[in-house]
Amino acid sequence: MLCFNAFMPRKDPEAGEVAAAVQRVLRRGLPVTPSEVGPALLGLRGVIARAVDPNDDASRTAALEGVLRGVLVRFGEARHAEAVQALFGLPPAAPGQNLTVRRGLAAAAAGYEVHHFRKRVEPRLIQHVAWALLADADRFTRSRMIAPRLAPTGERHPVPADPFAWEVAEHEEALSRLWSAIYALRAELLAAERLTSLDADRQEVIRQAVTAAWQWALASTEATRYATAFGPSIADESEASAHDLVALAGWTPPLSPEQAERLRDAAAEAGDRAGFVARLSDETALGSTWIDAFLTPAPRPCREVLLTKQKGRSCDQHQHRARRRAGGRVDG
Amino acid sequence: MTSTNTVLADALEAALMGDPRRYVITGGPSSGKDDLIEAIRAAGIPCMETEPGREIYRKHRKRLGRHLRREDRREYSLEVLEAFIAEYSAHKHGIRFYNRGIPDGYGWERFFGLGPAPQLEEASRLYRYDAIFVLDPLDTFEDPDDIVWAKDREIRRVHELIVQGYYDAGYDPVFVAPDSASARLDFICANLRLPKPSRGV
Numbered sequence: 001m002l003c004f005n006a007f008m009p010r011k012d013p014e015a016g017e018v019a020a021a022v023q024r025v026l027r028r029g030l031p032v033t034p035s036e037v038g039p040a041l042l043g044l045r046g047v048i049a050r051a052v053d054p055n056d057d058a059s060r061t062a063a064l065e066g067v068l069r070g071v072l073v074r075f076g077e078a079r080h081a082e083a084v085q086a087l088f089g090l091p092p093a094a095p096g097q098n099l100t101v102r103r104g105l106a107a108a109a110a111g112y113e114v115h116h117f118r119k120r121v122e123p124r125l126i127q128h129v130a131w132a133l134l135a136d137a138d139r140f141t142r143s144r145m146i147a148p149r150l151a152p153t154g155e156r157h158p159v160p161a162d163p164f165a166w167e168v169a170e171h172e173e174a175l176s177r178l179w180s181a182i183y184a185l186r187a188e189l190l191a192a193e194r195l196t197s198l199d200a201d202r203q204e205v206i207r208q209a210v211t212a213a214w215q216w217a218l219a220s221t222e223a224t225r226y227a228t229a230f231g232p233s234i235a236d237e238s239e240a241s242a243h244d245l246v247a248l249a250g251w252t253p254p255l256s257p258e259q260a261e262r263l264r265d266a267a268a269e270a271g272d273r274a275g276f277v278a279r280l281s282d283e284t285a286l287g288s289t290w291i292d293a294f295l296t297p298a299p300r301p302c303r304e305v306l307l308t309k310q311k312g313r314s315c316d317q318h319q320h321r322a323r324r325r326a327g328g329r330v331d332g
Numbered sequence: 333m334t335s336t337n338t339v340l341a342d343a344l345e346a347a348l349m350g351d352p353r354r355y356v357i358t359g360g361p362s363s364g365k366d367d368l369i370e371a372i373r374a375a376g377i378p379c380m381e382t383e384p385g386r387e388i389y390r391k392h393r394k395r396l397g398r399h400l401r402r403e404d405r406r407e408y409s410l411e412v413l414e415a416f417i418a419e420y421s422a423h424k425h426g427i428r429f430y431n432r433g434i435p436d437g438y439g440w441e442r443f444f445g446l447g448p449a450p451q452l453e454e455a456s457r458l459y460r461y462d463a464i465f466v467l468d469p470l471d472t473f474e475d476p477d478d479i480v481w482a483k484d485r486e487i488r489r490v491h492e493l494i495v496q497g498y499y500d501a502g503y504d505p506v507f508v509a510p511d512s513a514s515a516r517l518d519f520i521c522a523n524l525r526l527p528k529p530s531r532g533v
Binding site for chain 2: 046049050052053062063065066067069070073074136139140160161162163164165166167168170171172174228229230
């Protein structure tokens with residue numbers, strides 16, 4: 001069974017944890033050292049994505065240093081920009097100065113009396129730095145397993161003449177084609193399950209199952225193409241295989257690698273569904289594997305399990321009966 | 333090209349007598365880099381015209397007949413590095429602005445999940461620039477519905493990875509806020525203690 005947990009986006013640390021961690025960094029100021037930064041800061045996605053070696057704390061610490069400097073130098077509130085930089089040891093302060101000295105410089109830069117600054121202003125600045133770190137982390141929150149969001153737009157979106165932008169645009173092109181294929185497969189699988197549930201005409205179910213097989217082959221080919229061209233790449237934290245991507249469309253009958261390859265080859269050779277069917281006309285075993293599965297109603301595990309617990313029946317018994325019911329209908 | 337601002341022209345002339353001074357203009361796509369480079373050139377300040385990465389990218393695509401895959405990116409990256417080193421080494425006297433610099437390679441490599449190449453690490457150590465100006469993105473990439481397009485999110489990520497590359501290479505970049513190209517150039521010149529190009533002739 002496919003475990004989706006492995007592909008779920010990692011959760012960033014809570015705002016409170018980040019603020020507390022920033023407070024700890026403040027004690028000694030920049031540059032940060034591995035001993036004074038905990039998992040809350042080293043676990044931020046923005047830090048992990050920038051680290052040369054994400055598995056190495058020293059590398060993450062170096063990345064955190066860059067993130068913090070970037071946040072401080074681009075501090076949004078102009079009035080407190082110099083103060084927050086001084087507070088953390090950037091000019092007008094200097095590395096190695098203790099917090100009292102840095103705080104004095106920061107208070108002076110913002111035009112406050114030092115005690116007022118420490119009590120009223122400093123906590124707010126720390127909070128702002130924490131939010132900025134979390135906002136940065138949000139920019140790095142992504143998962144290949146989630147389709148790109150779309151929005152209505154009346155504006156043209158030109159691609160800047162830049163190798164980075166060309167790569168990014170090409171990646172989104174491939175991603176759009178991939179998701180288009182996955183959703184098309186999803187539609188056909190849903191249609192097949194709906195017809196089965198409706199107890200529709202056998203021929204109708206078979207026709208739909210074949211359409212789903214064709215769409216599966218197209219989606220699988222697209223996913224393989226995508227995984228070959230882009231994976232693992234683009235600093236992606238969720239490395240999904242072509243198989244994992246296609247599996248997102250929904251349940252499909254289990255196929256051997258050879259059968260899967262045969263379907264993909266047939267779809268690649270054929271220009272349309274009719275050509276796909278023609279190329280597989282001799283594949284009786286493959287046809288049975290795929291089509292028979294859709295002619296069999298799926299068991300309803302959750303309710304059955306509950307009933308099983310209540311009535312003391314085994315889940316297997318329910319599934320066996322479901323199969324027998326379905327078998328009768330198919331054969332008839 | 334000669335500066336039309338005489339004070340600036342004098343300053344550039346004087347700088348020609350001294351050691352080379354190299355300043356990098358960098359940032360992700362959509363940061364207004366091209367407009368600024370054009371403004372720098374229009375002001376008569378020596379500047380690298382085009383980023384070598386673009387032509388090398390086109391050449392690689394043409395040769396491969398397809399998208400650059402993971403295995404192709406390293407080769408591309410090294411060729412771009414060579415071009416940057418050649419640009420760096422060719423400059424002997426005075427001021428020159430660069431359309432991206434050697435440490436941009438860190439951003440490229442990280443974006444594509446590659447570790448930094450030893451050649452890049454060595455070049456970053458040997459060929460040092462005098463100042464780095466990072467142009468923060470002009471576009472906030474937010475539409476009225478607050479939806480950020482996947483491509484635009486990626487572009488913002490590229491920007492941040494480029495910035496990190498400069499920190500990794502031991503630089504403290506100066507961030508240039510979104511503004512018109514001439515205002516940005518004035519800011520940069522003020523930072524370098526050069527006369528502002530917009531201040532008279």
